Amino acid sequence: MPEKVEERYQLHELLRRHPADVADLLSALREEEAVELLRRLYLRRAAAAPLGEMDPEEAARLLAELNRDEAIHILSHMDPDDAADLLAELPVETVREILSRLEARKAQMLRALLAYPPNTAGGLMSPEVLALPPHLSAQEAIEEIRRRAEELETVYYAYVVDEKNRLLGVLSLRDLVLARPETPIEQIMNREVVSLPAEMDVEEVARIFDKYNYLALPVVDKENRLLGIVTVDDVMDVMREEATEDLLRVGGIPAGEDLPLDPPLLSVRRRLPWLMGLVLLNMSVASLVRHFEGIISHLAFVAALMPLIADMSGNAASQALTVAVRGMALGVVDWRDLPRILWKEIRVGLLAGLGLGLQIGLIAALLWRKPLFGVVAGVALAGTTVGACLTGAAIPFLFKRIGLDPAMMSGPVATTVGDLIGISLFLSLAALFRAQLA
Numbered sequence: 001m002p003e004k005v006e007e008r009y010q011l012h013e014l015l016r017r018h019p020a021d022v023a024d025l026l027s028a029l030r031e032e033e034a035v036e037l038l039r040r041l042y043l044r045r046a047a048a049a050p051l052g053e054m055d056p057e058e059a060a061r062l063l064a065e066l067n068r069d070e071a072i073h074i075l076s077h078m079d080p081d082d083a084a085d086l087l088a089e090l091p092v093e094t095v096r097e098i099l100s101r102l103e104a105r106k107a108q109m110l111r112a113l114l115a116y117p118p119n120t121a122g123g124l125m126s127p128e129v130l131a132l133p134p135h136l137s138a139q140e141a142i143e144e145i146r147r148r149a150e151e152l153e154t155v156y157y158a159y160v161v162d163e164k165n166r167l168l169g170v171l172s173l174r175d176l177v178l179a180r181p182e183t184p185i186e187q188i189m190n191r192e193v194v195s196l197p198a199e200m201d202v203e204e205v206a207r208i209f210d211k212y213n214y215l216a217l218p219v220v221d222k223e224n225r226l227l228g229i230v231t232v233d234d235v236m237d238v239m240r241e242e243a244t245e246d247l248l249r250v251g252g253i254p255a256g257e258d259l260p261l262d263p264p265l266l267s268v269r270r271r272l273p274w275l276m277g278l279v280l281l282n283m284s285v286a287s288l289v290r291h292f293e294g295i296i297s298h299l300a301f302v303a304a305l306m307p308l309i310a311d312m313s314g315n316a317a318s319q320a321l322t323v324a325v326r327g328m329a330l331g332v333v334d335w336r337d338l339p340r341i342l343w344k345e346i347r348v349g350l351l352a353g354l355g356l357g358l359q360i361g362l363i364a365a366l367l368w369r370k371p372l373f374g375v376v377a378g379v380a381l382a383g384t385t386v387g388a389c390l391t392g393a394a395i396p397f398l399f400k401r402i403g404l405d406p407a408m409m410s411g412p413v414a415t416t417v418g419d420l421i422g423i424s425l426f427l428s429l430a431a432l433f434r435a436q437l438a
């Protein structure tokens with residue numbers, strides 16, 4: 001319905017907006033409206049930049065709705081790193097056809113980029129980097145930047161390479177502008193270059209950007225040959241995606257993307273399998289409780305505190321787990337630190353458990369007017385807290401060790417193990433003092 005689309009924007013006004021704003025509009029529209037808008041942008045040669053700003057998966061979906069000629073034209077005007085990300089989301093057949101019809105130089109560049117896994121420095125980089133020979137003067141280097149500014153990913157840094165394209169040094173635009181014009185750049189370049197190996201994982205790339213605060217970093221192969229450049233904006237995109245992914249996974253949405261206004265059936269499909277898996281996991285707690293049915297029917301008031309014990313074990317485990325998962329993500333701890341972490345969590349669990357045990361012990365004693373029940377509840381909660389802190393801290397490391405995603409699996413498993421510890425401790429103690437408690 002073109003009329004309806006028309007109401008939501010004025011094309012001539014959109015053309016003046018930042019591509020990122022246009023990208024937002026494209027994402028907000030319904031698919032057929034977005035495709036319609038994309039066509040209009042294409043006719044005004046303004047489709048490439050907004051598509052480059054969109055999530056590659058979404059952009060690929062829209063592009064696939066255009067005809068091949070339109071799609072190829074748009075792709076050839078996108079930055080190569082964005083174009084490669086988008087192509088990576090399309091079916092292999094389509095990619096092959098598009099590449100065969102793109103201009104040879106462009107196609108070769110994209111093929112090279114597509115060879116790097118998307119979650120590596122090579123997958124993030126743009127090949128359009130300024131590489132200069134060492135004998136150039138500062139003046140000539142600036143002229144070279146001016147000549148190639150249009151295609152360069154950034155003009156802020158120039159890299160100096162030898163005849164084999166091996167990285168020798170780096171200069172910032174400021175270095176070049178402030179140098180006397182005739183100075184050879186090899187005299188002013190910085191030789192201690194921070195660079196990224198092409199196969200470096202994006203999380204590590206993000207850490208390096210965070211540490212050194214450059215606007216861009218060069219990517220090199222194993223022989224230190226300059227391959228391309230990663231700019232900080234691309235790294236920010238990755239960090240946001242990784243953070244959302246982790247958040248959704250910790251929250252038990254393994255499929256990633258689940259937006260508040262997505263169709264209900266779609267959300268159910270993403271969430272239900274995981275929930276059903278958790279039912280099975282929780283059956284272990286259920287069968288444990290069945291084992292104690294005798295004591296529960298004998299001392300019905302015991303049942304009142306079972307949810308609390310189970311819940312608190314989950315809470316304590318979540319805290320320890322979040323600290324562990326975050327520490328792993330930040331790279332400040334790994335597998336080898338596990339003994340020290342466990343020792344720390346034992347002490348945390350003991351002290352926190354002491355506080356919690358006193359609290360619930362007092363409440364239970366007063367509420368049920370049975371001091372012994374207060375002691376049982378207090379000891380059970382204290383013991384549970386220690387167990388939960390230990391499990392919460394250990395499980396992410398164990399999962400990582402055996403190759404499972406710690407963010408995804410740890411939460412439910414740690415809380416279930418916590419439940420098992422808490423409930424069995426609580427009910428065993430109750431059973432032990434069954435005569436005195438009755």
Ligand code: ATP
Nearest residue numbers: 170171172174175190192193194195214215217218
């Ligand atoms: P401005 O901060 O005003 O943009 P600048 O020259 O200070 O200009 P920065 O990005 O702060 O630019 O870089 C500081 C210095 O680090 C520059 O001299 C630059 O040559 C150097 N540099 C840039 N990239 C690297 C790198 N990858 N490894 C080592 N040094 C680098």
Ligand code: MG
Nearest residue numbers: 172174213214
């Ligand atoms: Mg600076």
